[in-house]
Amino acid sequence: MSTPAKSENVCAGCRSRKKKCDGTRPSCASCIKRGDLCLYSALAPTSQAAADQNAWIAGLDLSDSSQLQPQIWDPAVLPIQAPAWDDPNQWLNLNPETAPLNMPFPHDSSEVDGLPTPRNSSSPRDATSPRGVDTLPDVHTFLDLVDIFFERLYPFVPVIHRAKLEERIKSNGIGTIPTCLILAIAAVTASSHPDQAVQHRQKTWFIDAKTHVTRQLHSRDHAIQSLQASALIIYQAIVTNDFSTTWMLLADAWRKAVATGCSQFDSGRRVNSIPAFGANFGGDWIEKEEVRRVIWMLYMYDRGTCFSVGLVHAIDDRRLRVNFPMPDSLFQACTVSSEEPTVKDPIRFTSDIGETITAVQKHCRRRTASMHQLLILSYILLGDIGELMHAVDFDYEKHDSELETYISHLIRIRLMLPNSATDLSAAAYEDFPCVLWLDFVLTACTVTLHHRPLKNGETLGGPSSLATHWPHCVAAARNSVSMIRQASRSSAQLVLNAHIASLLFMFSRILIVEYYCPSNSKKGAATGGDDGSHSPKPTRDPSLREDLEVLALTFTRLRDGIGSVGSKFYKGFAYWVTEGPRLAQEGKALGSLTLLHTCEKWPVVPLDLDIDIP
Incomplete structure (x- = not known):
């Protein structure tokens, strides 16, 4: 029988479940058995070292909030891996002689970013330490950027519910919004802000957003928001010609969607998922709709970036079971307290494009198909065409019947579109x-x-x-x-x-x-061609x-x-x-x-x- 760990060496999971923890690092036996992430509080030093280390608290005026950094304990602002040691396990065995712990607590956020925690060692992918919270926009600036996003960019990345986001900001500030999502919104909108000082911060925000979202995708916290942030960052990567970010982040985000069950969100049956990646949807219908929207946004990115250069699709739609999003006229008109709108006969996606076209056509006849739904359908067709024509064994004569089938699908889509989707007037x-x-x-x-x-x-x-x-x-x-x-x-x-x-x-x-x-x-007249010939x-x-x-x-x-x-x-x-x-x-x-x-x-x-x- 294993000896129970001391109270200061009990992981967060066992503590919350009120179970015995053997204190094994980086993962205890209980968490390994459950398949959960094993997170520990910072390693407790010796009593004397702890007293010396925390001596600075006695001189801190707690009534003066300017001395405090409320978000300093947010794990999202801490680095993935401690930069001071080659081996991330070495800091677990510190002793006062080799690494004194009685140093003053750093107040500069750039120094705080260098503090190691056990949580950071769980995702060693990114060696770059994200900047501190001082790089985030203030509340008023962020609200301006949110307005710009919904006025200018939302039609191109329609993955966020406006009323829900703004209500959270106005009620609790930006502290309740995941850092990766704040930075992603700031990165895609800063260039359109009238203040040049804000515009000049766009590059920094974009770099920080990539760092934070890459790390957040490996965490169980804020699963949906990390996918939303990914969708925004991919758009900005397209704008800046950062193709490597576009392609690699798309793959990471899709794997996150698969691991959390988002890719089969509307399958009607229990979907296997990995608890370590989070995604507890609860009863929030707005968040469920945001899941559908971000999945289809990733799909459109995948098909849009692959067809032109012949890359293999990152998203395999054979097991994609996500309904088309509801029209924006319903989605954005609702508040957080509104009941879920009733959508008659939601459009269900199948890997048979003919069946999907039929489902959309029913809504076109009833004049209930939205532009977003029609765009998704067009990208499904574009992706299928690209997948056929960029196949290794593709031949125009050999695959002539398949090409004619896709031409028929294209004709059908063009003819079924409502006038409002083909004529701006x-x-x-x-x-x-x-x-x-x-x-x-x-x-x-x-x-x-x-x-x-x-x-x-x-x-x-x-x-x-x-x-x-x-x-x-x-x-x-x-x-x-x-x-x-x-x-x-x-x-x-x-x-x-x-x-x-x-x-x-x-x-x-x-x-x-x-x-x-x-x-x-x-x-x-035979006066000569443009190439200098006499043709x-x-x-x-x-x-x-x-x-x-x-x-x-x-x-x-x-x-x-x-x-x-x-x-x-x-x-x-x-x-x-x-x-x-x-x-x-x-x-x-x-x-x-x-x-x-x-x-x-x-x-x-x-x-x-x-x-x-x-």
Whole structure:
């Protein structure tokens, strides 16, 4: 029989269960058996050392709150691993001779971050110590940032209930909000704050947010909030071209969702989960709806980042059992005390895309489908198309029937969409950004399916599968440019969406190719082509030139409005316009799988290069 541990060496789990603890570190036998995290209070020093160590308390005026740091005991602000020792177990065996404990307690938060605790040793992944609480925005600034988030960014990352968040802040301050979520909201919104001092803190907040959320994903506390923070940080990583964070954090967040049972949230049966990762949903319907929203946001990130460069999906949807989120008109209209809105026949996801389309179509007929639900459906289609076409054994002839099936799905989706989802004049103002976004995703589906490569022996001027399908690519791309024109009549802000940058660039290349290499052009006089040859120069469509001018202005707006990702695609567009006469025929002949590449394969183009459409 093991000897019971002394009271100062009992883990938090055994103490709360009022069970005997053997005091084994890093995990006691009881916690190992239960599969729980084993957390200890800070190691108790000798009585004399403890008295010397805590002598500073006697001189502290407890009535003066300025001497205290209320959040100093929050484990979220402490580092994962003690930086002062190579072996994290060494600090368990300290003695006063080798490491005196009678040092004064540090008041500087940067020193507090270096204090080791047993909890920190449980997640050794991140060796970077997060900064202290002094890096957090104050309450008033944070409320401003929350307002900015819901006014400008919420349509693109709709994972947070506004009334619930604001009520918690106004009732209890930001101390009850997980640090990772505070920093994530600050990181994605600071650039839009009118105060330049706040804008200058964005980079620091983003770095700290990545550190905190990576650590929080390995904790059982604040499971849902850590997923929400991940969704926000991934968006900011896209904005800043931090692709490694986008991809790796997406994978971590998804594994957290799987471990906590969120990925099968609406399966209707008990789901196996790992208690060490938390996620106790209780009876809060708002939190349950936030789970659905953050899961689908991760799904959209996964499909949106993979289709363009041919990466294997991080999210396997064969075991995904999460209903589509309820419309925002219901979700955001409720307060914390409101009862859960009744949603008739919620849209259930299945791995059969035909069944999912049918479920959404029922809501379209009743005019109850939301833009968010339609966007999710479009990303399901985009992901399935990408998964087929980027498969190792994919062949256009071999998989022609599958391609035709997806074309049928695309046609069906386009025809079932309500007018409010395809025409801004019929849409609600708050839906404008998503209407534009939905159009771009469907255009990307069209281009991916219809831009076929030339086969051996075929030419651009002769009959081919490319010649048959190419007009659909051009028509879809020009329709999207028309949508940009329509949206810009009210505001150019609608295009400042990091999700659409790659989609926009994809169909822009279609129009560049069509402009320099028209499919049905009348040949002009044999005055020489753009490449210096004496071949007849095709007559260019002036209306297509106007479309390219609109796209040039749009990419300029992206460059100036959403940071590095806008600059990247501005340079890509400028390069292809400049090199269009030389590269148009080659780009047209190679097919859709070459329209986008990973960034390192792109040519270097000056950011201030003027885009001149010849």
